[in-house]
Amino acid sequence: MKVIITHNNQELSEKACELIEQQVKEKPDSVLGLATGGSPLGTYNEMIKGCNHRSVDYEHVKALNLDEYIGLDKNDPQSYHFFMRKHLFDHININPDHTYIPNGKAKDLQEECEQYEQFIEDIGPPDLQLLGIGQNGHIGFNEPGTPFDRETHIIQLEESTRQANARFFESIDDVPKQAITMGIQSILKSKKIVVIASGERKADAIQRLLEEEPSENLPASALRNHKNVTLIVDEEAYQKVGQGEETQ
Numbered sequence: 001m002k003v004i005i006t007h008n009n010q011e012l013s014e015k016a017c018e019l020i021e022q023q024v025k026e027k028p029d030s031v032l033g034l035a036t037g038g039s040p041l042g043t044y045n046e047m048i049k050g051c052n053h054r055s056v057d058y059e060h061v062k063a064l065n066l067d068e069y070i071g072l073d074k075n076d077p078q079s080y081h082f083f084m085r086k087h088l089f090d091h092i093n094i095n096p097d098h099t100y101i102p103n104g105k106a107k108d109l110q111e112e113c114e115q116y117e118q119f120i121e122d123i124g125p126p127d128l129q130l131l132g133i134g135q136n137g138h139i140g141f142n143e144p145g146t147p148f149d150r151e152t153h154i155i156q157l158e159e160s161t162r163q164a165n166a167r168f169f170e171s172i173d174d175v176p177k178q179a180i181t182m183g184i185q186s187i188l189k190s191k192k193i194v195v196i197a198s199g200e201r202k203a204d205a206i207q208r209l210l211e212e213e214p215s216e217n218l219p220a221s222a223l224r225n226h227k228n229v230t231l232i233v234d235e236e237a238y239q240k241v242g243q244g245e246e247t248q
Ligand SMILES: O=P(O)(O)OC[C@H]1O[C@](O)(CO)[C@@H](O)[C@@H]1O
Pocket: 035, 036, 037, 038, 039, 040, 066, 067, 131, 132, 133, 134, 135, 138, 139, 140, 141, 165
């Protein structure tokens, strides 16, 4: 795993954007795997600037998102469909018909998972997957304990994940209890993976990712088995790495 340490979130966002832009320039019809939550917001801002001021062209790009809350309509302001339009898709020249996110309101959710996985096969796995990491080490919404060989599936969200994401909702009671997420195996199909983590609250997860043996207790550790992963962290998120060894 290649590790890039930046001074702060802004620098992290610029680096992540640089890798995405490089991918799109090399292959204009790239499939980009995209994430939601707080982590990618700075990266999306930079991508918007790149599209508007540096003529980075997303016309032929396809975007495939990791996950969606179950029970939220596409137009619900808390849905990841809405999030992606608000923070990225409405501001770059991507074709809305080329953006894909699981449907959390599908009548048959199991069928929706199977179709999404088939769809990943059909359009091809992401050339580049952007990932955030949860405080408990989740990637996508794959919570600790998720087997590494899972494909797209329905997940019960951990209470700690609901608490962490409650900041985007009016109250904790509004945070859905389940989501559809690409599985760890689906994510590992990506050709390149860029993981971003910023801030002190990610320090434990980053320390564990870099220092523990891969295990299902830390979903992100599955990334250690992938041959092309770049982890971009800021100093706050990196602060605990190496600390264990020094104090022993
Ligand atoms: O970026 P945040 O808001 O800290 O969340 C961490 C990760 O958890 C998720 O919210 C779950 O999908 C991702 O969107 C995000 O990358």
